[in-house]
Amino acid sequence: MEKGAINRPASQTQSEQTSTSDLRTALPQPLSPGDVAGPSARSESEQQTLTDIRDAIAECDTLRLDPSLPEADRRDMDAAVLTLRNLERELIEATSETLLDRLEAASKPLEDLARDIRTRVTAMNAPAKALEHFKRLASLATRILREAGRW
């Protein structure tokens, strides 16, 4: 691997002096839930932004790990990449929440059905449980009669 370069597919290189604010404005801003027409449009934007953030982080890494970069600039680039990492985390969280909401909606109908089945199973077990008590009583009576016989 070339010194200081990140092994990535070929991409356009930006100017070396990319500031934090330039990086933020260069990316499509993450959309809030109320901004778009529907969930599919929002998710497509989230996916595009996730890819863009990944590319932006990789480009930032190429710049900040350049051996010829002064140390002060390298620290500035560290701050910039932390901002991108935070954006990445927010987006992953938003995407996960979308999936969780769908999972919750999918699971609700089966809860009632499962509860109904468990009630039936309890009812089917009831006669056996009742007879178990009677069996214990009979065992107790046997023991009592055995002891009575010993006197």
Next chain:
Amino acid sequence: MRFVTICNFLIFSLLAVFVTASCSPLSKAQIEAVNELTFRSDTITRSPAVLFEKMSALRLERGLFYAASLSSGRARYEEVTALAETSMDDESVVRKASGYVDAFNSYVRALHSVSADARWKGLGTEIRGVGTRVDSVLYRYNRLDTGYDDIPTGYARMAGRVLAYVAEEVMQAVQGRAVRNIVVVGDTLVAASCDSLMDILRSDEMDELIRHERESLRDNYAAYLAALELRGEPVPFESDRLYVELLRRTDELPDIRNSCVSALRSFKNAHARLAADFAAGKKEVPEELWEEVLRLNVLAAQVSEMLEN
């Protein structure tokens, strides 16, 4: 007289068995098919929650590599702190996902329970036990010197065995009716839930999350290596070993997802086939249904092994 009573009792019992057996809406093979269908299916339905958990673990590991590539102590501190906080938030996501998929698992486990042999065997066992205990009580009573004639023993045990057999046949008919109603009534909901689960697993969001983890792992490790090279530090051997392990895990994610989708499809098809056969009053389980159930169990075993790694 006693002989006539015993004969009447046995004839009545046989008639009861015959009537209840003919009333049963399902055959033993069909109930067994339902039991086999639900044997391992809860493994498949918990896959979305496990995928979240695996991706969270991968995210943390690659994040630590990335944190080590940062040049300033302050930046590294902030990154590691953010990783820790995100990891804790991810645990909450995994817990929520596990809670939601538990509804699917509740249905599968409940159906497995209602179709199990224990539902009808338990009552028979208890009745036989009662017959034996009553005989023991009579035997002990006869051993006492009460001055009365001995009560004949052996009949209670025999009656217990016969009644147990009748009770087991009755319970099998009750079980058959319950399983039939549950499968037929629940099939629409099960199909909808399976479709929803499959859609979630195949969704663009899940796809993108998996792809993101796979590509970001490579990028983050490359940054880590570049940073070490810049500082003139050697790469620890264990880092490479960990990276290889993480690569293996990320490459498995699409396989897990695809196996779960296949298994869910298999479960949905087998459940629908059973419901259709039950509704049509068929008593036999076709060969292709057994093959579907077997395929499902094999897929479920594969998924279980992948999820546990």
